[in-house]
Amino acid sequence: MEIKIYISLIVFCIGLLSGLPVFWAFLGSIFLILSLTGFSLTFVASSFYHSLNSPVFMAITFFLLAGAVMAKSGVAEKILAFSSLFVGKVKGGMISVGIMASYIFGALTGSSIPCVAALIPLLVDPLEKIYGYEKRYTAAVLCVSAPLGYLIPPSVPVLIYCLLAKQSVAAVFLSTIIPGTLLCLGYLMLNYFISDNYRHDTKSDKKSENEIGGDSIENLNSTLIKKKLKIVYEALPALGTPILIFVGIYGGICTPSEAGAVAVVYTVFIGLMVYRKLNRKNLLSITYESVVTVGMIYVLIAFGIVLGRVFARLGIPQIFAESILETFKSKFMILIMMDLVLFILGMFIDATPTMIILVPLMIPIMNTIDVNLVHFGAIFVLTEAIAVITPPFAITLFASARLSKVPYNELIGPILHYLLIVAIPVLLLTTFIPALSCWLPTLFMGSKVVGSW
Numbered sequence: 001m002e003i004k005i006y007i008s009l010i011v012f013c014i015g016l017l018s019g020l021p022v023f024w025a026f027l028g029s030i031f032l033i034l035s036l037t038g039f040s041l042t043f044v045a046s047s048f049y050h051s052l053n054s055p056v057f058m059a060i061t062f063f064l065l066a067g068a069v070m071a072k073s074g075v076a077e078k079i080l081a082f083s084s085l086f087v088g089k090v091k092g093g094m095i096s097v098g099i100m101a102s103y104i105f106g107a108l109t110g111s112s113i114p115c116v117a118a119l120i121p122l123l124v125d126p127l128e129k130i131y132g133y134e135k136r137y138t139a140a141v142l143c144v145s146a147p148l149g150y151l152i153p154p155s156v157p158v159l160i161y162c163l164l165a166k167q168s169v170a171a172v173f174l175s176t177i178i179p180g181t182l183l184c185l186g187y188l189m190l191n192y193f194i195s196d197n198y199r200h201d202t203k204s205d206k207k208s209e210n211e212i213g214g215d216s217i218e219n220l221n222s223t224l225i226k227k228k229l230k231i232v233y234e235a236l237p238a239l240g241t242p243i244l245i246f247v248g249i250y251g252g253i254c255t256p257s258e259a260g261a262v263a264v265v266y267t268v269f270i271g272l273m274v275y276r277k278l279n280r281k282n283l284l285s286i287t288y289e290s291v292v293t294v295g296m297i298y299v300l301i302a303f304g305i306v307l308g309r310v311f312a313r314l315g316i317p318q319i320f321a322e323s324i325l326e327t328f329k330s331k332f333m334i335l336i337m338m339d340l341v342l343f344i345l346g347m348f349i350d351a352t353p354t355m356i357i358l359v360p361l362m363i364p365i366m367n368t369i370d371v372n373l374v375h376f377g378a379i380f381v382l383t384e385a386i387a388v389i390t391p392p393f394a395i396t397l398f399a400s401a402r403l404s405k406v407p408y409n410e411l412i413g414p415i416l417h418y419l420l421i422v423a424i425p426v427l428l429l430t431t432f433i434p435a436l437s438c439w440l441p442t443l444f445m446g447s448k449v450v451g452s453w
Contacts, residue, residue: 007036026303026356033310047306052298055257056163060297062260063154065290066241066267067114070105072286073271073278075238079104080122082235085228092195094131095138096188098123099145103184104239106149112388112396115146120403137198139404140414144423145187146396147385150351151180154245154260157351157384160301161377164308164359168374168449169256170249174441175378179430183382186422194417237270250444297352304356311360321364331369335431338362339383346387347394354384372453378437382430386423389415 015025083100105115127133150157153173162169248259271278328334346354366376388396401408430436438453
């Protein structure tokens with residue numbers, strides 16, 4: 001039996017490494033395991049159906065659609081202006097504006113790609129021409145900041161984790177806020193100290209009428225109260241989205257799925273009626289793209305869950321857990337190993353298939369060493385947020401290079417500064433200090449929902 005299992009797993013890994021679409025790797029492994037072990041193929045159909053029968057899928061759909069609408073509705077320009085009120089005047093301030101905008105915009109989109117797609121075209125060229133910041137530095141900072149959307153609710157990776165681990169969506173949403181905020185603050189501090197190394201002299205000391213997304217640099221840095229109030233006023237509709245979601249979920253008014261539906265209606269309204277960047281044509285285009293994305297995620301998750309159930313029937317999670325526990329005797333080493341495995345796999349595979357593969361395998365280990373599953377969710381999502389910007393293969397890094405027209409290899413140097421000095425230390429703190437991820441959900445949801453930590 002074990003030899004057959006190993007053959008199937010080897011075939012699955014070969015499929016992934018050869019560039020075969022993850023869907024086909026899952027499907028091929030399922031049929032190979034079933035044929036080798038003698039299970040009935042009817043198991044696949046029933047498991048596929050039941051894996052999709054979850055309200056969390058509705059939440060994923062609504063939040064993805066709301067994020068796509070926000071990304072193309074003129075929100076990014078208002079968020080940039082709003083962010084400049086807080087950090088625009090400090091050393092390295094305009095780069096810090098990009099970090100803050102990523103933090104806020106991430107809370108609206110819940111993903112990294114819409115963030116770089118919206119902010120890189122607005123900032124990279126203007127900040128080089130006006131303030132002298134090298135394109136590679138601006139693009140690199142926006143690249144490392146974009147995955148903050150994984151950590152600031154609503155987050156699609158969190159929803160997928162909750163679906164697989166059967167944890168409270170509201171609790172895991174809250175668990176990533178403090179790690180995400182620490183990451184943002186760390187990026188701001190590091191930028192303060194190193195930004196001058198990536199800056200050359202320009203005419204930026206003079207006021208410029210060059211525009212970033214419709215607002216002049218003079219407007220963005222203005223100290224006049226009237227202009228500041230205007231910036232805040234124009235940003236309020238965009239900031240209303242996370243407020244609606246938070247109040248709805250944690251006020252007990254609606255479920256996460258209902259909050260996602262409300263977010264879609266609200267974002268479409270402000271895109272059409274307030275910012276007026278949406279119209280019938282691009283709204284249909286956004287809906288089509290979202291449906292395709294959702295369909296891909298559904299198929300991946302469904303077949304991933306089917307494969308996980310096959311593994312469970314064969315006892316693979318228990319075999320995996322026993323081998324890990326026999327190899328690593330201390331909780332410290334197991335957690336370090338877990339971070340390393342998640343990090344390395346996340347460098348080559350997107351967050352969704354990584355979760356589908358590893359969450360069912362690692363939960364028995366976490367239960368054995370008494371790691372709270374809400375805490376584990378925060379660790380998992382944070383690791384994936386870091387992995388998607390880590391060379392050699394990182395989808396957000398590739399997108400940043402393409403959008404900024406900066407060669408891939410030129411982004412690696414600045415990115416490594418942020419990874420080694422900020423991101424990795426925050427990951428280790430989150431891994432070994434459960435309070436960073438469990439205190440806030442316990443405060444709002446109670447220990448009965450979160451559990452002991």
